Amino acid sequence: MAQGVLVFAEQVDGSFRKIAYEAVSEGRRLADTLGETVTAVVLGSGVAGIAGELRKYGADKILVGDDPVLADYTTDAYTNVLFDIVKDNDPRMFLLGASTQGKDLSGRLATRLEVGLAMDCIVLKLDGEKIIATRPVYGGKLLAEVALEGTPQVAAIRPNVMEIVEVAEAGNWESISINTGVVKTRVVDKKLETASRVDLTEADVIVSGGRGMAGPDFSVLEELAGVLGGTVGASRSAVDEGWRPHSDQVGQTGKVVSPNLYIACGISGAIQHLAGMGSSKYIVAINKDPDAPIFKKADYGVVEDLFRAVPAITAELKNLKG
């Protein structure tokens, strides 16, 4: 009979993504409630060295599938291998992150397994041995609770939402034999920024600029983000103006982010922008128009010209740091 929680721990170029720790921690929490075990899966090439890290988050067992074909993520190879691992381990639940990789992979895998999948979940509850997953729909205007049929129940969790919990180290890792199967896609090029910049979906702090920036010079925001250890984002208007790349866009047709702190500078607060950042823990709005709709959603509002307020905040923070 199906038992335990299997978690796919995503790594890229030999480092786990933050979502891997979030997923293993959430798996641990569910397994504790069920009185069962957590098995983590790491796939890649030359990744045995990092696998042990997952013990810190409560993995009882860590399965490492190492193969040059898995060096870069491809839908086919990862689906083939994970399908076999799920069949061999027969877990009750399978968790992974709803990162770009997890979104690409989970739909394919769940279809092959012929089971239900809850995508981009923010809460997983247990109803007996069944997951009830909460996921935002309609750009966050509603929350849907969904139930899943089939075994395992597959849930992809939204990055930056679930807590990372460190526990007393336990468990061990083992390498498993895998078969990458028929692979029809090849990765022919990669353009990845260095680790210096945290992706918006994983950032604790985001400082975003909108049309109020009035041009491509975002240096005041870069400086504030710098002292806060955050990342700079943008509204669609700023992107459409060509001031920022598309990958910086937050919103319904951009990235959905959940930082601890979101600072919106010169952004009016259109519904499509809110769809991307409404689940941030704290929202600060800086806008010179006291009637800007963003103030209705902000925990703290600063009615001021951003070019005055933002440098003043940066200076204040630098002062405190001494």
Next chain:
Amino acid sequence: MDIVVLLKQVPDTETLIQIADDKTSIRTEDVKWVINPYDELAVEEALRIKEKHGGKVTILSTGPERAVESIRTALAMGADEGVLVDDPAIQGSDALGTAKVVTAALRETGYDLIIAGQRAVDDDGYQVPAAVAELLGIPQASMIIREEITDGKIRCERTVEGGTVVVETDLPALFTTQRGINEPRYASLPGIMKAKKKPLVRKTLADLGIDPSEVGVSGAKCRVVALSFPPERSPGRIIEGETAEAKAAELVRLLREEAKVI
């Protein structure tokens, strides 16, 4: 080249969304319906590929009769044909159910390339395209901002955290769109006139040989059990202060002492 665009009609992003009495669906009265924004990008990219490589662009949707309007809009943009699979038994389908319907229809239309949106902005599912590609047994590339087709191969630049990755595969294949891939054209007046005469076929589950129990609510493996509104954000406070510096100091104090986020 036979290009098929998977198109879903969704509520306009500005629309007020209300929960229906059954608590598991939304009220559809007073909703303004539009083409899913990512599917608009898909239509545009299909037209550009056709302009470059020749072929035919088919718009495929499953949904109620009202979806015809969205298909017509895509035809007015320049697509050649439309297919709507409309059957009461499809209502309440999950991603897998929708994918089964779409896949059966694709087997009839034929395809070299399938283009879909990365997500529909109603269910925010990110799932139907991967399910379709899996059921057809063809490769997929998601969230792409650039494609290039040569000699029966396609190269797609996918967006991932912190950058992009280029993947290459053979056709037939499926890819999904990401903002930045193109700016969709508007339907021109002559385009709208021409669209009225373009073929638009309606099909039912029986036409496609699908057993109704496999789709809809009965076939769903992911079922919505309740819809609710997210908790209202508590009304925020406007930071007082004579100068920008005073406001900055007060904000920083609150972020440290009250919110404890920095």
